[in-house]
Amino acid sequence: xxxxxxxxxxxxxxxxxxxxxxxxxxxxxxxxxxxxxxxxxxxxxxxxxxxxxxxxxxxxxxxxxxxxxxxxxxxxxxxxxxxxxxxxxxxxxxxxxxxxxxxxxxxxxxxxxxxxxxxxxxxxxxxxxxxxxxxxxxxxxxxxxxxxxxxxxxxxxxxxxxxxxxxxxxxxxxxxxxxxxxxxxxxxxxxxxxxxxx
Amino acid sequence: xxxxxxxxxxxxxxxxxxxxxxxxxxxxxxxxxxxxxxxxxxxxxxxxxxxxxxxxxxxxxxxxxxxxxxxxxxxxxxxxxxxxxxxxxxxxxxxxxxxxxxxxxxxxxxxxxxxxxxxxxxxxxxxxxxxxxxxxxxxxxxxxxxxxxxxxxxxxxxxxxxxxxxxxxxxxxxxxxxxxxxxxxxxxxxxxxxxxxxxxxxxxxxxxxxxxxxxxxxxxxxxxxxxxxxxxxxxxxxxxxxxxxxxxxxxxxxxxxxxxxxxxxxxxxxxxxxxxxxxxxxxxxxxxxxxxxxxxxxxxxxxxxxxxxxxxxxxxxxxxxxxxxxxxxxxxxxxxxxxxxxxxxxxxxxxxxxxxxxxxxx
Numbered sequence: 016x017x018x019x020x021x022x023x024x025x026x027x028x029x030x031x032x033x034x035x036x037x038x039x040x041x042x043x044x045x046x047x048x049x050x051x052x053x054x055x056x057x058x059x060x061x062x063x064x065x066x067x068x069x070x071x072x073x074x075x076x077x078x079x080x081x082x083x084x085x086x087x088x089x090x091x092x093x094x095x096x097x098x099x100x101x102x103x104x105x106x107x108x109x110x111x112x113x114x115x116x117x118x119x120x121x122x123x124x125x126x127x128x129x130x131x132x133x134x135x136x137x138x139x140x141x142x143x144x145x146x147x148x149x150x151x152x153x154x155x156x157x158x159x160x161x162x163x164x165x166x167x168x169x170x171x172x173x174x175x176x177x178x179x180x181x182x183x184x185x186x187x188x189x190x191x192x193x194x195x196x197x198x199x200x201x202x203x204x205x206x207x208x209x210x211x212x213x
Numbered sequence: 214x215x216x217x218x219x220x221x222x223x224x225x226x227x228x229x230x231x232x233x234x235x236x237x238x239x240x241x242x243x244x245x246x247x248x249x250x251x252x253x254x255x256x257x258x259x260x261x262x263x264x265x266x267x268x269x270x271x272x273x274x275x276x277x278x279x280x281x282x283x284x285x286x287x288x289x290x291x292x293x294x295x296x297x298x299x300x301x302x303x304x305x306x307x308x309x310x311x312x313x314x315x316x317x318x319x320x321x322x323x324x325x326x327x328x329x330x331x332x333x334x335x336x337x338x339x340x341x342x343x344x345x346x347x348x349x350x351x352x353x354x355x356x357x358x359x360x361x362x363x364x365x366x367x368x369x370x371x372x373x374x375x376x377x378x379x380x381x382x383x384x385x386x387x388x389x390x391x392x393x394x395x396x397x398x399x400x401x402x403x404x405x406x407x408x409x410x411x412x413x414x415x416x417x418x419x420x421x422x423x424x425x426x427x428x429x430x431x432x433x434x435x436x437x438x439x440x441x442x443x444x445x446x447x448x449x450x451x452x453x454x455x456x457x458x459x460x461x462x463x464x465x466x467x468x469x470x471x472x473x474x475x476x477x478x479x480x481x482x483x484x485x486x487x488x489x490x491x492x493x494x495x496x497x498x499x500x501x502x503x504x505x506x507x508x509x510x511x512x513x514x515x516x517x518x519x520x521x522x523x524x525x526x527x528x529x530x531x532x533x534x535x536x537x538x539x540x541x542x543x544x545x546x547x548x549x550x551x552x553x554x555x556x557x558x559x560x561x562x563x564x565x566x567x568x569x570x571x572x573x574x575x
Contacts, residue, residue: 023266033289053290055298057276067273067286069298072266078307084378085398086386102395104402106378107481111494112307116294120482127483128406181264188265 018180019094020137022168023188024068027195028175031056031066035167035176039070042138042166043155049119051135051155052167068167068176071096071117071135079109079118093159094181095137100153105129137178138165273298281490293481294491306495310502318506319380325510329517336444339523341539349534350548350557358533360419367412372509374401379502406479413472420465426452427461432546452547460515467504474501 031054039045039052052070073096080088080096087102088109107129110118123130140157143150150157158165168178177184276298279285284299294300353361377385377398386394435448436455442448453461474497477489489497520527525539537557540548551557 021264021266023264023269026269031289036290048292050290050292050295053288053292053295055286055288055296057286057298059287067269067298078303082307082310084382085395086382086391087395099391099395102391104395104399106402107478107494108310108498110294111300111491111498112303112310114299114301114303116297116300116491119292122482124403125407126480128403129481185265 019182020073020179021094021181021184022070022072022137022165023177023184025175025177025188025191026065026067027191028173029054029066029068030173030175032172035068035171038166038170039135042158043136044151045119045133045155046121049121049133051117051119051133053116068171069115069117070167071113071137072115073137078112078114082108082112084108089142091139093137093139095139095159097136097139097141097154098132098134099142100131100133101142103131105131107132135165138163270299274301281492283490283492297491300491302492302495306498309499314502314506315380315383318502319383321506321510322376322513325513329513332443333517333522338521341524341536341542343538343542345525345536346538348537350537350540350551351533352529352535352540353533355533357422358530360415360422361530363415364412364419367408367415368512370408371405371412372505372512374405375505376509377401378405379506409472409475409479413476416464416468416472420461420468423461427458429455429458429462433458447542447545449546450544451550452544454544456514456518460511463511464508467508470500471504471508474498474504 033054036050036052036054040050043051045051052068054066054068056064056066058064073090073094075094077088077090077096079098080086080090083098084106085102085104087099088096089098090096105120105123105128107118107120109132110116110120117134119133121130121133122128136154136157138156138158140146140150140160141154143153145157145160156166163169165178168176171177177187273284276284278301282301283297284301285296286298288296378401381394381398385397389397430451432449432451433455436442436450439446439448441454441456448454477487477497478494478501481489481494518526519530523543525536526543529535529539537548540551548557
């Protein structure tokens with residue numbers, strides 16, 4: 016099955032609990048200072064405050080892959096953008112180009128130079144043998160191979176963060192939009208005529 | 214070189230020219246917007262439903278930009294760019310790198326090499342017309358030579374590693390494979406990053422060491438008007454000719470830009486107090502690449518003229534001494550000045566002590 020997977024974060028639902036960040040760190044045992052996923056809040060403390068959980072968006076035309084000087088990126092059948100840490104040289108160009116700030120760099124070597132890049136893998140491991148210890152050490156969990164979705168989305172308490180087949184994600188979101196407009200209509204009726212359940 | 218050889222070599226050069234003219238545009242200008250890295254998947258697949266993410270992120274994109282041109286919020290996560298929602302300059306930088314920097318630097322390097330090859334064919338080796346006199350004139354002190362060669366060696370290492378990092382993906386990588394190229398590029402990057410600061414120091418020392426005699430004057434204007442005597446004829450020159458001075462100032466100005474922009478990019482996780490934004494990294498990378506490709510290309514001319522182009526030129530920097538007839542032909546005003554000051558007779562007797570003394574005074 017070759018689905019086209021995507022993340023979607025519903026800004027109407029995200030409550031900035033940062034559980035996705037914690038779940039990602041724990042599931043993939045990423046080192047200190049590496050944040051594969053983060054929650055960004057706009058208009059913090061003001062009316063209209065919204066939060067978004069951001070990680071690698073697995074772009075179809077990925078800028079990181081276009082600028083990589085060693086061509087270490089590849090796209091899987093599922094549309095997941097992965098990279099090979101054996102080839103990556105830690106130059107940082109992907110982070111210059113990435114719109115979402117996904118590429119992360121550990122400190123390694125003298126003068127705190129950049130180590131090999133690390134980023135969200137959609138919990139799909141990496142080019143190493145699936146399920147191997149090497150794969151886990153370098154890229155974190157391969158939940159997709161176990162038939163599971165990324166943990167950040169699976170355990171999101173408000174189901175704001177959705178991950179999976181792009182069509183299914185769209186479907187879920189469309190239903191939400193419809194029910195939200197229904198509730199807006201009914202609530203405006205209540206505001207006009209008062210709440211009279213009989 | 215006789216006529217037959219020359220015609221044959223001309224043909225060869227035009228063959229090379231046509232080869233690059235055919236292959237380079239096909240390989241790099243064919244479709245710059247084609248998605249990179251798609252092996253077999255999403256390229257052939259279409260969305261049935263529009264992803265809600267595109268609308269959401271389009272809305273985010275409409276938000277106000279902050280001081281560094283990015284769209285930011287607040288984040289509990291601390292790290293570089295953690296609070297940035299969209300790195301706006303990234304797309305522009307990517308387009309520039311893929312569709313401008315890489316093809317145009319290839320044209321620049323290839324074109325310069327071709328021009329030098331053509332010049333060689335037309336002009337051949339530039340001999341000392343009067344032959345060698347055997348008399349040596351002190352041209353560079355030991356310290357000047359030490360500074361020149363340390364900068365030169367570092368320059369070549371930085372130049373080669375830099376070109377590997379910029380163009381290697383389209384040149385070397387297909388030849389050696391990804392794993393081997395990753396290995397080469399990794400150690401190339403280490404060399405480039407750690408030798409860069411050493412180069413910066415030596416470069417600044419060199420600029421001070423050679424500034425004497427490298428200021429432009431009227432003689433240089435005449436020298437340029439005569440084309441530097443490159444195509445025959447004679448153009449007067451002092452200790453350094455117009456071309457050498459131009460090279461000095463190109464190295465000084467473009468070199469400073471390259472050094473500064475390089476140092477900005479070099480220690481991203483050490484110099485965190487500068488809070489260098491992604492936008493500034495993109496600008497630094499732009500300046501670094503443009504400046505270094507510029508110097509790199511001009512250096513071909515300098516290296517060619519200093520080594521195999523001209524009889525008697527290399528030994529000046531190799532041994533510190535040049536032949537008096539070479540000096541008379543290429544740096545006549547300098548030669549006359551030395552004669553006037555009575556420094557020539559002193560050198561002719563090859564009194565080493567006095568030359569060492571002058572080495573310390575410079």
